[in-house]
Amino acid sequence: MLQPAMMHELEVVVHNDYKNKVVKELHKKGITQIEFLTDSKISEINEKFELDLKRGVPSGRQVEISKNLLEIYRVIGILNRFETKKETFLEEMLGIEKIEKKKTDRLKFNEVITRAREALAIKDDVINTANTVEKKNAELSDTKKNFEEISKLSFVLGGFDMGVLGSGRYYTIFTAVFEGDETANNIESMRANGEISYVKRYEIERKKKNVTYAAVIVVSNENANSVIQKISGNARILKNHGKGTVAENIETLSERINTLEKEINDLNTALREIFNARYEELLICRELLEIEKERYEIFVNGGSTKKTKYFKAYVPAQLSDKMKEVIEDKSEGACVVKINKDIDDAPTLMQNPKTIKKFEFLTSIYGLPRYNHIDPSLVVVPVAALLIGLMIADACYGAILFGIAMVLRKKYGLYSEGLKNFMSFVAICAVVAVGVGIINGEYFGNMGYILYTSIAPEAENLPLQLFHPAGHDLKLYLQIAIGFGVIHIWSGTVLGLYDAMRRKERKEALYKYASWCLFGLGMIIIFYGAFGNVFGFPFVPFSNEISTYSALGLMIVGLVIALKHDPILSLIEAIDYFAFILSYARIMALVVAAGAVATAFNQLAGMAWGFAFGIFAVLIFLVGQTLHFLLGVLSAFVQALRLLYVEHFSRYYEGGGYEFKPFEEKRKYTYVED
Template identity: 25%
Template sequence: MVLYPEKMSKVRIIGSNSKKHFIISSIHDAGFLQLEPVDPDIEKILDRGVSGDQYRKLSTLLQRFRSYEMVLPPIEVKSRMENVPLDILMEEAEKINISSDLESLKDSETDIQGELKEISMRLHVLDLIEGLNYDLSIYNNSFITSYVAIAKEEKILPEMIKQRIPEASIFPLPSGNYIVSIPENLESEFGKAATDQSFDLLHIPVMSGSPAEYRSMLMDKKNKAEEALRAVRNDLMDMSRTYYERVVQYREALEIEARKMEVSEKLPSTKNVFVMEGWVPARRVDKLKKVVESTSAGASLVSMVETSEEPPTLFNNPRRFRLFEFFVRFYSLPQSTEFDPTLIFGIIFPIFFGIMVGDWGYGLIILFGAMWLVKRIDHPRANSHIPKKLSAFALTVLGKNPLRVLGKTLIPGSILAIIVGLMFNNFFGFPVLPVTLFQTSTGFSGTHIGAFPPTPIVIFHVSLVIPKLLLLSGYIGLAMVTFGLVLGFINEARRGHRKGSVGKIGWILLAWGIAIVGLNLIHHDTSLNPAVSLSTPIAVGMIIAGLIVILITEKGRGAMEIPSIISHVLSYTRILGILLASVVLAQVVDLIFMKGVDKSPLLAVVGIIILILGQFFNLVIAVFEPGIQGARLLYVEFFSKFYNGNGKYFRPFRSVRKYTVENQDK
């Protein structure tokens, strides 16, 4: 069923040791078995495998190729390596031995980078002492050593240094810093003084000649070092063009084989057979049996395992609704035996979002913005008009995949916002269409502002004053809360929890009883006399029955949550509140704009500025507030009635291949 995750079955595989590697490879390539520890009662009568020579050799080879990949500059890989047997794979991988060449180039690169860093530091020192035309050798000899002292704050450094190091020779620099020369035996004391008095020190290295001559010599060395570095990196790129593709292919193939062998080495076994257990989707059990039996040539047995363990969760949703799985995972992963609310979320959330936006102008902008966002993430441009800091911040906070999901989620919601806006003729608060499908008396659809646009023709006049709209949103809340409780009843019944399922009936009775009493109060029908009205006494009876059932089945915890049932129903009135806030704000901005246009050119300019800024502000609200509140209504008021969550992810034994081809004989 779509409303439930995949049904899972636990299986046990017993196979011949002679076929172990082939069976494990076929299971890995099939990719639908999650490995689990073998039953302790079985494991204690078997031996635990130990790593053999082949596994150690494979691990060593894998580490070598990982190091190759780290050193070689990455280039585009245009092909995939075919699947080959393990012994041939290791034999071919052994032939690629470029360790010494890479090590030599990497050492050269490191040495040159160190030299450039040293040159950069010396140039920085020269910049600090710019303007002094002394021989640089005077700053360091066998008796003294020199530093540039840099104050962190407004401080009188000479006096501070003299107090601690009377022997110091201090020379002011045009930059406001100082050259301080001290006896070598006082370096440690000078360092402590710098720490205590909060000033920085930069050691002046041993140099000679005038600053201009020394700078010229450093620049020559820097140019030669940069040229040498380019040569080394060109050599590395040449090696990448020759080896990189094969390196990443062999690295991936070796990683996959190492993972298979790691599992193989750790499986409990006897001299002749091994045992493994795991979870598999129930619909895949027959396929698993065929894969194992064909690979082992009949030297295996696949059997079902009866267990009370909680199975892992694998979503089972239609393709178009899978993007909403992100929001369910964000809340909590469903358990394998309870309702998966993804489909419900994917239907209800866009409806709530569209109603709360309620303007086809905002809906169009959100729609085009969401489509642009998805396209830009899937096909990024080299040069973008968006500031890099802003895009980097967005990617850091959310990440590419959440941003993509957010964009795709806003598309159906914005389409519904367009539909609702067209029905009530709202375009940034203006009734621009010549025909209004539904005219309301709330002032937020079809309201005429100024002389533009012309008053539209109304097809249906629906007297939806705010109290009636509040009542309508209350009905939505009652329906959603009831739906959640019905799902909770089914969940509890499927698990055999009679008390829990009866408790859900108690909550339904309480919710409907309170709702009926509330409606009667609104209509001034409060009589408990059955001869006058049956609804009120029936509702009171439902409330009493519901309270009794809740207190019996859920005791103190249920009693504490009784007030929440009212707040959860009424919480759905926020749908109307957000809609009205958005529409009223748009109309206020529009009214200021139209009044300004009518008064004078100067006020018209002010009105245009207010129109642009106000509509932009309202658009931001229209994106975030309906999204946040729509998700909250589902997470808190709806999910809490049936959803436990805390499920475990289904993690099948398989590997994602990027550079190699899967075994086709599955």
């Protein structure tokens, strides 16, 4: 608690005859992280123990797995275009994939390969059909292009014999379709100077100032390439031989287009049938192969001798002896397992009570705690929920937010553990918001008061209402907000002191934390004493002079200790300390604003009540309250997390850890019941 799990490092040497059994069991357990050994690390081990350890090489099984995976990737890549499951906007925004896992047995290597090969029995049909579709699509594209070009000629050259086009013994004949007079003038110019022997131009279409022309052009063979090059940038050239007239060619091309489209449709129908019958099995086989692939990659990540395999793994300290027993059992004693308990650096595995663990994302968003450093999740989670609920500050908004959170949790929680946990946290924040709204008397702003006083005109407060944030309790809320900030920042320094003392970093504990603990404690007394007297706060327990002088003494002693270590940085930090405390005034501002803005929309709706049978009033109320709800909830989350990540974490928490990634079976489409 308040720190990540302690790790032990396992150094394992196992005989080749048992390596697969050992690794498969480790994969099944899923509680170790296999370490990648760099070449320099292998050299260091060889030098230390006088070994001939070498980098592991891919085995025949690994090659077999990779071969089947590549083929499955290829087939899936062809078939996945037939996936028809469309995510809703909300599902896409939340990153939800609704996948129903299929039960499968725990298969051996040969059984996985056999299943994959059976799934790949369709490979040749799929690939050949896809290649045929690709070729026919290319032909269809070319045919449509020719159809489009020749169709332009049909308006004026329907009876023109296409057979005359092309290069003869002395001349080349071609047609050109172009827009605008500039190209037409260039062609006439080339005819005038003899580059073109003959030209006949037709007007095909006129749209305002744009005119489309078709021209039949005869040019000597020696000038053909030059002429075509000059006009091809602005004209579509047709010089290939064709049989029959333009009209006959259009009919032939049209028939070919229809034939190609039908053939492509039939081929795609065949592929879709394969998709419906075999796609899910391909996804399952890909997953099973990837699981096997990860197992055999362990031997490449580690080292090897002629008869043994060597690898390192991190494991939670409380499970290291158990994992040693597992390795010894699966290898029938043909192994050596060394447990290194005194390690300085390791991956981070956060460990918190069950009620907090699901909300560890609040800490990891900022950065994972470093190994053997403090994990603030136990403090962060309740404070975050309190701050967010306090800033939403409306019972109706809280109830709506709770309903939304529970609906999304129920609908998508089965498919996303992360979303389930986040919505659980949102629901807790919503409950706090409901409570704060009740004691402040906020129900869509003053709408609750308006409705309640309509039946109880003499009432000054709503049932269970204790405070009036925008009225005579404004100073109380200011004191609560800034007072919370003073204590919150000081508690961060105390946590830093605890962490430094636990790690036996006494110098850091004294100068970085103990000094500011004294300074902060003095600030708390001053705030609830002399400062409270000056501003007329309602709760001032330390109002006597002894408390004030004692507080000033604590602040001076703390600052002197800090200045002794780093004068310039300590002065800057003292200024930041005051600035961070004042930053908590935003709590009071949002509490007051939450009710004021909602009340303003109610007043606007009230002013419009007499128009159009109250329709405008209802619209103003609905639109205004919806907008305020969305912005208010967003603002509450942003501001609360800012107070945690900037003001609070700056006192003691840096993050910078790297995640513990267990060597485990990653299953998205399947599950196994052991």
